[in-house]
Amino acid sequence: MNNREQLMCAIRRRPPVERIPYTYEARAEAETIFRRYLGLRADQSVAEYFGCNSFTTLWRGLGKSFALPERQARNRAAEPGVMIDIWGCRRENVRAGTALYSEITHHPLAAAETVADVEAHDWPRPDELALPDVPAGLDLAAWKKDQVVLEMSFIGPFGIAWAMLGMEKMMLDLAINPAVVEAVVAKVEEFTLGCLERIFAKYPGMIDLIGSGDDYGTQNGLLISNDMIGRFFMPSLKRHFDLGRRHGVIGYHHCCGAIFDMIPQFIEAGVEVLNPIQTSAAGMDPARLKRAYGQQLCFHGGMDIQQTLVRGSPADVRAEVRSRIDTLGPEGYILAPSHVLQPDTPPANLAAMYEEVQNYGKQVALGG
Template sequence: MALHHERPDRAPINFRSTDIVAENLGKYYGKSYDELLEYYQVDFREVIPPYVGPAFEKSADGTFYDEWGVRRRERITGHSRDLYVDLNPLGDVEDDDDMDKVLGYKWPTPDAYDYSAVERLCDQYEGYAICGPGIHCEGYHGVFHQLTYLFGMENAMILLMSEEEMMQEAVRRVTDFWVGYYDRLLTASKGKMDFIFYKDDMGTQNSLMINRDVFMTYFAPGLKELCDMADSHNATLIYHTCGSVMPLIPDFIDAGVRVLDPIQTSAKNMDIHVLKEKFGDKLTFHGGMDTQQDLPNLKPDAIRELTKETLSVLGKDGGYFFSPSHRIQQDTPLENIDAMYDVALNWNEY
């Protein structure tokens, strides 16, 4: 109902956190991760086909090469356990003279995943909104971000501005991977998967990471291709793009995006009142509960009031999936998490 802008009995609820936060919550309540999702009455479940390609062999220094050929390193901080890019395999590409390095690169294949259990897993989660990987998964990054991992952030930015022919070849190959991956996933689900989650950050804290011309030239066509492919399976693409992305939202909608995530309210010009007024009839919003400033720093009573405001604004007339704006971090008090979900579950006066 919420997806179709009809008001449900309550907003559908989702959960996401770092694995350390999930572990701490599980220990505190004596619950497994699945039991924790039940405790918070989370309406979404994720189905992830296992990777069955060549093994990722760890070096003595703890690094390994992922399926894209990017060297990664796991780092554990006080707040999270994450994978960082340690080496960009196409970082020495400088101009069109290096086209052969792009064309000859060993690009990954979506056939390196086992989709045979997808339908069974969907059946296991019957009654939930079933989503393809991405909400909680490290490594599922869209075309733009995958280019920054392959070429390096600064180098990718320069090449996008100076070497269009070559970068279009790279964009095509990354896009083909994701279209092929999600098409196989949705086909294997036999119509039982509701959403795919595609994440590709286009914003920074205060502005866009790339200008609109670059987005329209390189990334809008592939986003439309992904949305159209999902639609062909009667599924919906949830588009995750952090930061201050207001100027691109009309283009997201034109590409076929119907659900926008994460609604980073701490970013510039991402006020929920403005977003709902301008785009509420065209988009369903997923997220909105700020994990950057509000959840870690406010008191539980203030979190309760903020949750009510968020539900009142974004949840008016449907079109809202309740969720933190990103993975809840370890500096967030557990009582704030409880306060947020208690209101989402039990308050319905909007």
């Protein structure tokens, strides 16, 4: 089975045939450390070395990304390490230890008090999105035979809303000025849903999954109540996944934190693959997750980056790999770290994780 067949087998919650699929994602700084530890060639990646499965994006196949060129050129900041995104949020590079992160330092709707204030903002339009033509001679269908295409660029009613309003203001507005939040979510959806409609029309049959990355959880519970999530954000998410379903596309959602109690809302909205399964958060016991939601969801993630991968021994890591496969798998599970690997991850633990999933994942799949 190739990469696509292995991943789609898990996504469709079928028993694995050859192995438990597994993926890799790391900060660039961590990748450098891992490559040095493994002694890789200049042209060899960590994912390639360990034979990892991978999702891809359509623009990689096209060789050119989706863009809003005029808006992006107009918003370009003069200062190094600063960018203005398509929503008008200012983002600056901030260093934390050896890693570099992008943080929002200006929220364009921080002063919005009325729906009129929201509507007066310079919102991006779907017709601004430049969709590259398929290059002459490129057979996208042939390229896709080994690929699973996951498009995560255009959904995020919660994350985009707080980025534009500011987290504190949005939290207050949810309670005392809900019309402002509703107006922001509606304007965001007008753009994101419109973009997806154009993408599906331009590249029929080329996208397998559409995903969103809104984080509703903290270490110990939800950021806001289940009722508020259901009122303000889930209807928009569902409309995106409903659109995808009409085009044969599967719903994927990344949501960190202690989210056990809101997972039914994700399922109702159309989520079929849930990531990253932060098992160290409250209530996110893997066996409990599998019992409650294993018939409706494929789980992607689960390897604890807060404790085991960072502070445990290689033996601890190997034991957790086996435990995750036994509880979240074998069907409907893609093993991966519970978030992007950070530079403080011991390389020996990285190696232990992927060596163990190679060996034990194959053993389980083959019925050993």
